[in-house]
Amino acid sequence: MDALLLSRIQFGANISFHILFPTITIALGWVLLFFKLRFNATGDQKWMEAYRLWVKVFALSFAMGVVSGITMSFQFGTNWPGFMETVGNIAGPLLAYEVLTAFFLEAVFLGIMLFGFSKVPGWLHTLATFLVAFGTTMSAFWIIVLNSWMHTPAGFEMREGVAHATDWMAIVFNPSMPYRLVHMLLASGLTVAFLIAGLSAFAWLIGHRTAGTRATLRTGLVMGAVLIPIQILAGDMHGLNTLEHQPQKVAAMEGNWETGGNVPLLLFALPDEEARQNRFEIGIPNGASLILKHHADGVVPGLNDFVAEDGTVLHPPVAPVFWSFRIMVGTGMAMLALSWAGVMLMTFRKITVNGTRRRAGIDGLPMPLLYALVPMAFSGWVATLAGWYTTEIGRQPWLVQGVLSTEQAVAAVPAPFVGLSLAAYLAIYAVLLVAYVSALFYLVRKAAKGEGVTPAAPLAAHAPLPAE
Amino acid sequence: MTLFGDPATWLPLTFAALMGLSILIYVVLDGFDLGVGVLFPFAEDTEKDRMIASIGPFWDANETWLVLAIGILLVAFPTAHGTILTALYLPVAVMLIGLILRGVAFEFRVKAPVQQKGRWNMAFLVGSLMTSLSQGFMLGLYIMGLDVTLFTLGFAAITAVFLTVAYSFIGATWLILKTDGSLQQKAVVWARGGIWGLVLGMGAVSVASPLVSERIWGKWFSIPEIFLLAPLPLMSALLISLLAYALRHLPTRNDSWAWFPFVATIVLFVLGFFGMAYSFYPYVVPEQLTIYEAASAPESLFIILIGVCFVLPMILGYTALAYTIFRGKATTLSYD
Numbered sequence: 001m002d003a004l005l006l007s008r009i010q011f012g013a014n015i016s017f018h019i020l021f022p023t024i025t026i027a028l029g030w031v032l033l034f035f036k037l038r039f040n041a042t043g044d045q046k047w048m049e050a051y052r053l054w055v056k057v058f059a060l061s062f063a064m065g066v067v068s069g070i071t072m073s074f075q076f077g078t079n080w081p082g083f084m085e086t087v088g089n090i091a092g093p094l095l096a097y098e099v100l101t102a103f104f105l106e107a108v109f110l111g112i113m114l115f116g117f118s119k120v121p122g123w124l125h126t127l128a129t130f131l132v133a134f135g136t137t138m139s140a141f142w143i144i145v146l147n148s149w150m151h152t153p154a155g156f157e158m159r160e161g162v163a164h165a166t167d168w169m170a171i172v173f174n175p176s177m178p179y180r181l182v183h184m185l186l187a188s189g190l191t192v193a194f195l196i197a198g199l200s201a202f203a204w205l206i207g208h209r210t211a212g213t214r215a216t217l218r219t220g221l222v223m224g225a226v227l228i229p230i231q232i233l234a235g236d237m238h239g240l241n242t243l244e245h246q247p248q249k250v251a252a253m254e255g256n257w258e259t260g261g262n263v264p265l266l267l268f269a270l271p272d273e274e275a276r277q278n279r280f281e282i283g284i285p286n287g288a289s290l291i292l293k294h295h296a297d298g299v300v301p302g303l304n305d306f307v308a309e310d311g312t313v314l315h316p317p318v319a320p321v322f323w324s325f326r327i328m329v330g331t332g333m334a335m336l337a338l339s340w341a342g343v344m345l346m347t348f349r350k351i352t353v354n355g356t357r358r359r360a361g362i363d364g365l366p367m368p369l370l371y372a373l374v375p376m377a378f379s380g381w382v383a384t385l386a387g388w389y390t391t392e393i394g395r396q397p398w399l400v401q402g403v404l405s406t407e408q409a410v411a412a413v414p415a416p417f418v419g420l421s422l423a424a425y426l427a428i429y430a431v432l433l434v435a436y437v438s439a440l441f442y443l444v445r446k447a448a449k450g451e452g453v454t455p456a457a458p459l460a461a462h463a464p465l466p467a468e
Numbered sequence: 469m470t471l472f473g474d475p476a477t478w479l480p481l482t483f484a485a486l487m488g489l490s491i492l493i494y495v496v497l498d499g500f501d502l503g504v505g506v507l508f509p510f511a512e513d514t515e516k517d518r519m520i521a522s523i524g525p526f527w528d529a530n531e532t533w534l535v536l537a538i539g540i541l542l543v544a545f546p547t548a549h550g551t552i553l554t555a556l557y558l559p560v561a562v563m564l565i566g567l568i569l570r571g572v573a574f575e576f577r578v579k580a581p582v583q584q585k586g587r588w589n590m591a592f593l594v595g596s597l598m599t600s601l602s603q604g605f606m607l608g609l610y611i612m613g614l615d616v617t618l619f620t621l622g623f624a625a626i627t628a629v630f631l632t633v634a635y636s637f638i639g640a641t642w643l644i645l646k647t648d649g650s651l652q653q654k655a656v657v658w659a660r661g662g663i664w665g666l667v668l669g670m671g672a673v674s675v676a677s678p679l680v681s682e683r684i685w686g687k688w689f690s691i692p693e694i695f696l697l698a699p700l701p702l703m704s705a706l707l708i709s710l711l712a713y714a715l716r717h718l719p720t721r722n723d724s725w726a727w728f729p730f731v732a733t734i735v736l737f738v739l740g741f742f743g744m745a746y747s748f749y750p751y752v753v754p755e756q757l758t759i760y761e762a763a764s765a766p767e768s769l770f771i772i773l774i775g776v777c778f779v780l781p782m783i784l785g786y787t788a789l790a791y792t793i794f795r796g797k798a799t800t801l802s803y804d
């Protein structure tokens with residue numbers, strides 16, 4: 001394998017590993033703030049119980065996000081020097097603002113948020129929690145600005161092969177930024193909603209049926225049920241935006257070869273790039289035309305329009321884009337079904353307690369639903385990764401759409417070096433992923449056994465220190 | 469933009485200074501917490517928790533200075549960034565893996581089942597070692613102008629060891645400041661051992677840089693520079709003797725002067741840093757590329773500078789706040 005391919009795999013592996021954790025921390029920061037504020041307002045211990053467990057999950061995820069993020073920031077130099085050399089005048093300030101306005105904020109106040117509970121006044125602790133949540137969201141904002149700019153570049157001019165900024169407002173508010181940011185923030189919210197619901201369902205199933213578990217299970221389900229319809233709507237609008245700016249990507253997502261009307265919405269197909277057609281198609285007639293153009297004979301772009309005279313293919317690889325798009329949407333549909341079923345049952349089922357009929361709430365959830373929620377804990381990860389693959393592979397062969405191709409940006413590092421580092425990263429990621437997921441379940445089990453939920457008695461200054 | 473003269477001159481200089489500042493802050497701050505990691509095998513299991521507690525609230529923010537430094541290199545000197553990082557490809561990868569290992573070990577050692585704690589302690593040590601050694605290795609190669617020969621590799625291997633010793637020295641002085649009792653006494657002993665490594669390391673770098681580069685030789689050993697620069701080595705020598713003296717008498721009964729070794733070491737790091745910065749200016753890739761040749765477009769640098777002027781004081785402010793909140797001897801690290 002050559003250095004280009006290896007570098008691409010390495011970049012894909014690193015960012016895929018990285019994004020798992022920001023997706024959690026971005027929204028979980030706000031959820032923790034919510035728990036904290038509920039506790040401040042009601043004084044109800046169940047919110048503190050929820051805060052105590054989930055702050056641990058947050059700390060763990062945050063550490064994973066930080067260390068994998070540091071790897072990301074070196075990647076540009078080690079593997080893609082052409083990227084900075086060509087578009088550094090634009091990417092540079094955006095990355096710099098991310099470090100300055102977001103990373104320091106979250107990193108410094110994280111220390112206070114985690115370990116300052118008894119050292120600072122309550123309001124300062126709440127403020128620190130707010131600033132951490134705000135910081136992670138800011139960092140998502142800046143990196144999404146850069147990433148959107150790579151898809152829909154604007155506000156610059158090329159001089160001697162180097163991009164120079166001409167209009168910073170146009171760069172920051174580039175055409176796809178609002179859609180991508182909203183879609184990503186909602187993705188983060190959904191990931192956390194299902195993580196909380198899934199792990200709380202697990203706690204419930206192993207018999208930890210406390211007020212805290214009820215509160216978090218409810219929070220997760222309601223949050224998911226509220227966010228998923230918005231996400232579907234946002235995703236649809238995002239797709240329309242992409243149709244305008246990157247039609248070849250939409251053609252690949254739909255698996256549509258010939259431009260024309262009455263294009264079906266394919267549920268299943270095996271795109272064959274050699275033969276330039278699909279095999280085993282199953283689709284809903286006129287579906288794609290309806291979704292993208294809002295009438296049955298709407299004209300949808302086809303992949304064959306993106307082949308140059310000399311046969312050079314200018315559209316992305318079809319099968320990965322086609323399939324990852326379906327995985328994302330499919331996961332979204334599963335989220336819709338489960339969270340709405342859950343909320344409906346909680347609201348409309350009634351039970352009788354001590355002779356009075358009341359809403360069943362969590363007790364109205366049937367066993368199969370609870371069992372289904374547990375594996376759904378990580379459904380957000382699946383959908384998010386699938387979504388990013390759609391977006392990023394759909395941009396190929398470009399790195400910056402129409403400006404810089406991926407091939408032009410790669411470093412002249414010997415392939416064995418890249419292979420070596422890649423192998424090391426993959427090994428360590430595999431180990432860490434297993435350790436992370438098992439630690440989550442372990443934390444829930446430990447909370448269920450009653451450890452770590454009771455406020456720790458003040459330890460003597462020299463006693464052995466459990467550093468949590 | 470012409471307010472201070474030609475921006476093509478002062479902007480690269482400003483950004484080189486900013487990059488230098490964040491590298492310096494990084495080396496001091498992450499230096500002490502990496503050092504604490506390197507000292508791990510010399511401590512008892514119960515002391516390990518205490519050592520972690522002394523750096524727990526800080527390590528993440530400390531590492532962010534590395535992200536800032538590399539970020540400035542990336543944004544202000546893009547061509548140099550590519551040259552340096554591709555030349556240092558493998559040591560960078562080792563460092564990154566080291567940083568991953570130690571960063572997650574902080575969390576896992578207390579959140580994974582207790583039986584696994586030993587394993588994560590090991591990961592913390594190995595990660596800290598990989599990070600320090602690879603940083604020292606990169607420093608050595610950088611001093612040697614990023615050439616790869618048997619000789620430069622040998623030199624880099626030596627700087628790798630010395631930087632690791634320097635980090636564990638500042639780590640030990642941090643522990644003297646932040647702990648008491650038997651751990652503090654141990655830290656004093658560790659520091660006594662480490663100081664010789666520090667002297668040798670600073671010596672090796674000071675001797676080697678002028679020897680490999682005629683230009684650096686000229687910058688130091690000509691008149692009047694030699695007289696103007698003389699305070700630098702003299703002050704370092706003075707500080708080292710004071711340190712050696714202090715370490716023989718610490719810890720004092722009422723714990724006075726426990727701050728001294730740490731502060732003195734910071735000053736020592738700062739002096740060493742200025743010496744290096746003076747040697748290498750105006751090059752960002754030694755002998756190949758100056759900061760002026762490598763700089764980005766002034767418009768882009770200007771946009772960043774505006775942000776820096778507003779945000780850097782705030783960052784320094786809330787970093788100071790964090791160190792104030794967690795001042796005093798390290799006790800329990802608890803979420804409650």
Ligand code: HDD
Binds near residue numbers: 066184
């Ligand atoms: C949509 C969100 C998102 C995306 C696409 C990325 N990141 Fe990220 N990153 C975050 C959201 C985030 C975060 C939520 O802000 C993290 C996770 C945990 C944390 O500490 O901050 C973070 C951490 C983080 C850190 C450590 C910060 C610290 O020291 O505190 C670095 C250096 C990066 N990232 C760099 C990158 C780069 C170079 C990326 C792309 C190529 C990237 N991230 C993609």
Ligand code: HEM
Binds near residue numbers: 007011143144385393
């Ligand atoms: C966070 C979620 C992201 C994921 C999962 C992701 C995934 C991917 C994948 C799979 C590729 C490989 C495409 C291919 O080569 O076929 C890629 C390419 C790339 N992406 Fe992203 N990406 C993400 C975000 C970003 C962001 C935020 C940036 C920059 C600001 C970025 C910059 C790049 C670059 C430089 C490449 C080219 C290298 C390559 O082709 O592998 N990506 N990404």
Ligand code: HEM
Binds near residue numbers: 186
């Ligand atoms: C179910 C309906 C959904 C639709 C119609 C939809 C639509 C889209 C589209 C069209 C893209 C590609 C954007 C591009 O062209 O660059 C995309 C990307 C993405 N999707 Fe979805 N999506 C849906 C559900 C979800 C869900 C449930 C999640 C995660 C929980 C998710 C996460 C993402 C992410 C992270 C990206 C990449 C970042 C971006 O470009 O915004 N999506 N989505």
